[in-house]
Amino acid sequence: xxxxxxxxxxxxxxxxxxxxxxxxxxxxxxxxxxxxxxxxxxxxxxxxxxxxxxxxxxxxxxxxxxxxxxxxxxxxxxxxxxxxxxxxxxxxxxxxxxxxxxxxxxxxxxxxxxxxxxxxxxxxxxxxxxxxxxxxxxxxxxxxxxxxxxxxxxxxxxxxxxxxxxxxxxxxxxxxxxxxxxxxxxxxxxxxxxxxxxxxxxxxxxxxxxxxxxxxxxxxxxxxxxxxxxxxxxxxxxxxxxxxxxxxxxxxxxxxxxxxxxxxxxxxxxxxxxxxxxxxxxxxxxxxxxxxxxxxxxxxxxxxxxxxxxxxxxxxxxxxxxxxxxxxxxx
Numbered sequence: 001x002x003x004x005x006x007x008x009x010x011x012x013x014x015x016x017x018x019x020x021x022x023x024x025x026x027x028x029x030x031x032x033x034x035x036x037x038x039x040x041x042x043x044x045x046x047x048x049x050x051x052x053x054x055x056x057x058x059x060x061x062x063x064x065x066x067x068x069x070x071x072x073x074x075x076x077x078x079x080x081x082x083x084x085x086x087x088x089x090x091x092x093x094x095x096x097x098x099x100x101x102x103x104x105x106x107x108x109x110x111x112x113x114x115x116x117x118x119x120x121x122x123x124x125x126x127x128x129x130x131x132x133x134x135x136x137x138x139x140x141x142x143x144x145x146x147x148x149x150x151x152x153x154x155x156x157x158x159x160x161x162x163x164x165x166x167x168x169x170x171x172x173x174x175x176x177x178x179x180x181x182x183x184x185x186x187x188x189x190x191x192x193x194x195x196x197x198x199x200x201x202x203x204x205x206x207x208x209x210x211x212x213x214x215x216x217x218x219x220x221x222x223x224x225x226x227x228x229x230x231x232x233x234x235x236x237x238x239x240x241x242x243x244x245x246x247x248x249x250x251x252x253x254x255x256x257x258x259x260x261x262x263x264x265x266x267x268x269x270x271x272x273x274x275x276x277x278x279x280x281x282x283x284x285x286x287x288x289x290x291x292x293x294x295x296x297x298x299x300x301x302x303x304x305x306x307x308x309x310x311x312x313x314x315x316x317x318x319x320x321x322x323x324x325x326x327x328x329x330x331x
Contacts (some may be wrong), residue, residue, distance in 0.1 A: 033147065035184070035191060035298035036184045037182070038182040039137075041138070041251065041292060041294045043177045044134050044200070045125055046125075047128070047129075048128065048201055051173075052170075054144070054166045054169070055128055056162065056163075056164045059161065059162040060159065063080070063089060064079070064156070066119040067154045068150070068154075069117060070079040071151060076095070076257055077094070078091050088123065089159070092105060095116055098116065102309070103116070106122060106136070108120075108266055113146065114144055116141065117142075117296070119139045121137040121292075135291055137156065138280065139294040141296045143300045148300065150300070153296045154293065158261055158291050161287070163281075164286075169242070169281055170240075171276070173225045181253070181264065181267070182264065182265050183255055184215070184267075187300075187301070195254040195295045197291050197292065199224065199252070200220075201221045208282070211282070215279065221293075224236055224238075228250045229248070229249045234328060236275060242265065246275075246278070249268050253266070
């Protein structure tokens with residue numbers, strides 16, 4: 001009875017093909033997916049000036065809020081409120097996910113760590129001085145994981161101040177700004193979306209001069225600057241685009257991708273922005289408002305094996321079934 005040699009041979013084949021089948025299953029389970037998003041929005045030397053007389057600020061409110069959500073981690077969303085013309089509004093950077101350790105506070109640059117979502121924002125300085133005010137907001141998220149998951153992050157600044165003109169004058173907003181938006185995914189179907197927003201305006205209030213609302217929109221805004229990269233864009237309310245207006249790139253935009261072959265990148269170094277009102281604001285009291293934000297949203301879908309992986313898996317399983325049918329019967 002030549003049983004043992006035959007059985008050894010069969011078991012050898014079974015072991016080889018079984019290993020092939022196991023490898024197929026392993027490959028099918030190791031198709032990783034991921035997504036990355038970054039939105040940085042920075043402004044330095046933000047100033048408000050007038051062509052005549054003087055400006056004064058009172059009753060300032062500055063609000064900073066950060067948010068971060070990483071699926072499987074703890075969501076965080078702190079908020080800071082400060083008052084006073086030169087007050088700071090800075091809240092500690094928030095982070096959620098396994099890669100949070102070591103991320104520095106007020107870091108407005110891409111991080112090298114993996115698996116996290118972070119948000120941060122702050123503002124400080126007096127916009128009537130030569131140094132002006134600084135406003136910064138960042139949101140960043142990254143996942144490399146198997147299975148459906150999402151992450152979001154945001155940084156937001158808002159504020160309002162009472163602005164008083166001693167005499168009639170043209171008002172100018174000016175600042176240095178940069179943006180850095182990046183989106184990428186590693187598998188078809190994963191999504192990454194980022195956005196930034198900057199809006200500055202002056203509006204009428206109850207103490208404003210008579211006739212203020214005659215030049216204002218229905219929401220009371222009399223002068224507004226929302227940089228969109230087009231220096232000739234008349235959507236800015238009562239802005240003089242023919243008198244040295246500077247609007248080098250957009251600070252109000254959204255970018256995104258769900259295609260591994262087309263990552264998105266909109267990165268610019270600091271450039272000068274400015275806009276002047278196209279009429280003299282009468283002497284008196286107004287309200288100066290600002291809003292600045294960043295947001296990042298990424299979604300990682302359940303991984304789907306690629307066709308080649310599926311073929312390898314099917315081959316391994318078929319071979320495993322064949323060897324079982326061919327197993328010799330002991331005699």
